[in-house]
Amino acid sequence: MLEYxxxxxxxxxxxxVGIVCGPVGWFLVLxxxxxxxxxxxxxxxxxxxxxxxxxxxxxxxxTSGALLAGILMGVAPERTAGRDVMIGLVLSVALGLGAxxxxxxxxxxxAATALLFGDILGVSRTMLLWLVALSVCCLGALAFMGRxxxxxxLQPELAAAKGVRLRVLDIAFLALVxxxxxxxxxxxxxxxxxxxxxxxxxxxxxxxxxxxxxLALAACLAVAEAWGGLVLSWYTDAPTSFWIALLGALxxxxxxxxxxxxxx
Amino acid sequence: xxxxxxxxxxxxxxxxxxxxxxxxxFTVPRGSFVGVLGANGAGKTTLFQALLGLAPAQSGTxxxxxxxxxxxxxxxxxxxxxxxxxxxQLSGWSMVAAxxxxxxxxxxxxxxxxxAAVDAALAAVDAQDLARKPLETLSGGxxxxxxxxxxxxxxxxxxxxxxxxxxLDPARMRETALRIHSLAQSRNMTVLMSAHDINPLMGxxxxxxxxxxxxxLLGTVDExxxxxxxxxxxxxxxxxxRAGGRVFVVAEGGGSALQPHDxxxxxxxx
Numbered sequence: 118m119l120e121y122x123x124x125x126x127x128x129x130x131x132x133x134v135g136i137v138c139g140p141v142g143w144f145l146v147l148x149x150x151x152x153x154x155x156x157x158x159x160x161x162x163x164x165x166x167x168x169x170x171x172x173x174x175x176x177x178x179x180t181s182g183a184l185l186a187g188i189l190m191g192v193a194p195e196r197t198a199g200r201d202v203m204i205g206l207v208l209s210v211a212l213g214l215g216a217x218x219x220x221x222x223x224x225x226x227x228a229a230t231a232l233l234f235g236d237i238l239g240v241s242r243t244m245l246l247w248l249v250a251l252s253v254c255c256l257g258a259l260a261f262m263g264r265x266x267x268x269x270x271l272q273p274e275l276a277a278a279k280g281v282r283l284r285v286l287d288i289a290f291l292a293l294v295x296x297x298x299x300x301x302x303x304x305x306x307x308x309x310x311x312x313x314x315x316x317x318x319x320x321x322x323x324x325x326x327x328x329x330x331x332l333a334l335a336a337c338l339a340v341a342e343a344w345g346g347l348v349l350s351w352y353t354d355a356p357t358s359f360w361i362a363l364l365g366a367l368x369x370x371x372x373x374x375x376x377x378x379x380x381x
Numbered sequence: 382x383x384x385x386x387x388x389x390x391x392x393x394x395x396x397x398x399x400x401x402x403x404x405x406x407f408t409v410p411r412g413s414f415v416g417v418l419g420a421n422g423a424g425k426t427t428l429f430q431a432l433l434g435l436a437p438a439q440s441g442t443x444x445x446x447x448x449x450x451x452x453x454x455x456x457x458x459x460x461x462x463x464x465x466x467x468x469x470q471l472s473g474w475s476m477v478a479a480x481x482x483x484x485x486x487x488x489x490x491x492x493x494x495x496x497a498a499v500d501a502a503l504a505a506v507d508a509q510d511l512a513r514k515p516l517e518t519l520s521g522g523x524x525x526x527x528x529x530x531x532x533x534x535x536x537x538x539x540x541x542x543x544x545x546x547x548x549l550d551p552a553r554m555r556e557t558a559l560r561i562h563s564l565a566q567s568r569n570m571t572v573l574m575s576a577h578d579i580n581p582l583m584g585x586x587x588x589x590x591x592x593x594x595x596x597x598l599l600g601t602v603d604e605x606x607x608x609x610x611x612x613x614x615x616x617x618x619x620x621x622x623r624a625g626g627r628v629f630v631v632a633e634g635g636g637s638a639l640q641p642h643d644x645x646x647x648x649x650x651x
Contacts, residue, residue: 147467260487261486261487263488263489264482264483265484267479267489268483270468271471271479272461275460275483277435277452278433278453278457278459279453279459279483279484280452280453322471323470324470325472327471327474327475328475328489329490
């Protein structure tokens with residue numbers, strides 16, 4: 118299968134996306150913000166369809182839409198009970214806007230499918246370069262803020278007392294999530310962002326591995342699941358997103374079972 | 382003694398539009414073990430926040446070891462009130478280690494010296510074994526011990542402990558209070574420890590800091606926990622009853638003055 122250019126590109130793209138989604142997802146799951154990532158991907162959808170409508174590449178619209186929403190979400194009043202509701206509202210409005218943009222697009226159906234369920238086999242060389250650049254930025258940012266982010270996630274009050282700027286971290290992290298979500302949506306589609314962002318990370322966290330190793334393992338697992346999806350999709354002709362989703366769920370269930378067995 | 386550990390002069394701290402502490406003044410000498418008492422909402426947490434530099438005083442001054450309070454002061458160890466556990470699958474060790482240089486940018490990597498510091502802090506509270514277990518499998522008291530170890534990481538000279546005895550059973554309360562006391566003595570630390578009940582701290586504390594109606598009263602147990610002193614502080618009849626070697630502060634009407642419904646000032650949550 119590696120004799121085809123599109124497959125080689127797909128494997129490289131999956132690697133760069135997975136290596137970001139794993140560790141970013143690790144923090145996302147730890148902080149209990151998975152719903153936010155879900156919403157960001159939907160805002161990204163509105164951005165992507167808007168970009169298509171205006172003749173820009175969808176990745177640009179996806180990234181800027183999600184990034185803007187991520188920063189706004191970070192700036193918005195924190196941790197109130199209404200935050201879930203707010204995210205839910207933003208999510209549905211964004212999806213509605215996306216539907217509106219699609220309505221005006223001529224090749225609506227194929228564009229919508231690619232955006233919603235991912236199109237890893239359609240990644241072009243230019244897009245690959247963008248993905249690599251985004252990944253390098255994300256990993257750099259994550260490595261830079263890893264320690265205070267971990268501290269602030271585990272013990273916010275203590276971190277604040279020790280001089281960690283919680284607000285700045287909140288915003289920076291959601292911006293990072295937005296970028297990772299935009300990348301992930303290229304591979305798995307907007308509706309299945311959870312599969313690469315959340316499933317590998319949740320699996321690793323469930324195993325109780327120490328933070329730094331957990332982050333590395335989450336990256337490896339995300340790449341493995343993405344590659345596994347590609348291989349399985351090659352042999353079965355089922356979509357890659359389907360296999361990645363299935364592998365993610367199986368991995369998580371496996372982790373739960375092994376945890377149960379070892380602790381019993 | 383030279384500079385006091387904590388010196389608060391005419392401090393007024395406002396939270397949510399309400400003056401939680403009003404023109405409060407007190408001085409804690411170095412090495413003193415202070416029990417901070419008062420009803421819910423009397424301003425115990427707010428006082429700690431002010432000393433941590435998180436709640437700026439509207440007027441007055443707060444000094445720690447002679448220097449004005451500021452956020453991120455390494456000389457101050459802080460244990461927040463217990464709340465729900467984040468990352469329960471992670472080991473206690475990971476949680477304690479997260480605080481190590483937690484403010485510095487970079488990867489959460491400890492290094493050999495860092496790991497040794499975490500191990501030493503855990504050893505100081507006999508929690509090395511506990512620290513290997515996942516957080517979610519630990520009891521409240523066990524987690525409390527890890528948090529105590531965490532406060533020791535920066536080798537502080539002042540400990541601010543917010544309700545470390547809350548939700549412990551009576552035997553554990555006494556044990557924890559004694560543990561903190563001996564730690565403080567061996568490391569020459571000043572301790573401010575808030576509590577709901579004075580009794581687990583009897584014999585352990587050198588001073589009582591009693592908060593009510595935005596005011597504060599500092600002194601020895603015999604000076605502060607008296608009917609006259611507390612009545613004056615609350616501005617309402619409060620009786621101190623001693624029975625069976627224990628002390629009860631009872632408000633008019635029969636309730637315990639340290640319970641939330643009896644706070645005569647009627648302050649909301651601090």
